Amino acid sequence: MRQTLTQIFEARVAQGTLRPDPAQHAVLPLLEEVRLWLEAQPPRRTGLFSGLFSRPAAPPRGLYLWGGVGRGKSMLMDLFHAATDTPAKRRVHFHAFMQDVHRGMHAARKTEVEDPLAPVAQAVIDETRLLCFDEMQITDITDAMIVGRLFQMLLDAGVVIVTTSNRPPQDLYKTGLNRALFLPFIDLIQQRLQVVELESPTDYRQHRLTGAQVWFNPAGRARTAIDAIWADLTGGAVGEVLRLPVNGRTVELPRFANGTGRASFWELCAKPLGPADFLAIAASVRVLILEDIPQLSASNYNEAKRFVTLIDALYEAKVRLIASAADEPERLYIEGTGSFEFERTASRLREMQSEGWGG
Helix, strand or coil: CCCCHHHHHHHHHHHCCCCCCHHHHHHHHHHHHHHHHHHHCCCCCCHHHCCCCCCCCCCCCEEEEECCCCCCHHHHHHHHHHHCCCCCEEEEEHHHHHHHHHHHHHHHHCCCCCCCHHHHHHHHHHHCCEEEEECCCCCCHHHHHHHHHHHHHHHHCCCEEEEEECCCHHHCCCCCCCHHHCHHHHHHHHHHEEEEECCCCCCHHHHHHCCCCCEECCHHHCHHHHHHHHHHHHCCCCCEEEEEEECCEEEEEEEEECCEEEEEHHHHHCCCCCHHHHHHHHHHCCEEEEEEECCCCHHHHHHHHHHHHHHHHHHHCCCEEEEEECCCHHHCCCCCCCHHHHHHHHHHHHHCCCCCCCC
16 A cells, blocks of 8 residues: 555554654655645656657656755655656766766767757656755856756756755855856755745754764774664665766765765775865765774875864864774874974864764
8 A cells, every 4th residue: 555655654653663753754745745746746758759758748847855964854855756657767966967067968979969068968867757856055157057957958848856955055166166056956946845944942963973882993893883873874776986076077976975085094094185185075975984094104194184184174174084093083194294294183083973973
């Protein structure tokens, strides 16, 4: 028997896998309306018109769900996405989607097409009836210049968009270059999507980590515990590569799901990354799991410097850090060039372990 989203939510509350939350509960009927429309649509046509959908009625407005970190936005969107019975659906992190768009436009330019965005948008339209974006934020000027036209094309073609964000539409790309050119996109969101603030007073992601161990040493014994934290924070997701555009380059975070990133020390600190790269990572995650931090010394001085820069970026962005390391923060870097300066980093690492830290 088909259950509504509210019934699914209430069953999980009864099972103890979710906590009762009036703010989350209030969003479910809005998502249910979208779900009902999507499931009522006929299958995609085949043959000559295989790229078209038969839509007997105009689609409902999608949803722009915003609110503080850890309030359950991604959980609600994932519940909706999983329960909606339509094959033409996609759930993707916003940054990852925009990277796909850039790659598609690059390929289209090689064909000398007049508008390289048009075939990219059409490919999405042909394959997708429902697009769920996690953590919409605009930090890159090229994204800012593209996203308005792209969304206009998708919405005009009947693609339903549901997205989460930590900020209201009017705060997107707030201090960005040439922001005036971006303002029509904000108007588009407010006109074509239901903008809903999730006003839950509880930070559930912080709650999960309250009182939990977040610094593990020695690192070799920590894998099972960290795997369990990852599973809890991501709902058991495998995770996907998060690709972030930074000054014309792409920075990769090896695993990402539900606002949580995961990487080894060497995957981030052994690469030629700088402050802008680490700031982009810090802006894109609310929790970072960093594994296998080694003993630091003159032998890995460059890696140690990058580690310091990474921690500074995470600290300023109030990102929650889960780490496995060779030793306690104060004993990671005890001699050699840079050891004195590391005392500040060790102090920050210790502060970041406190229960009240983060988001």
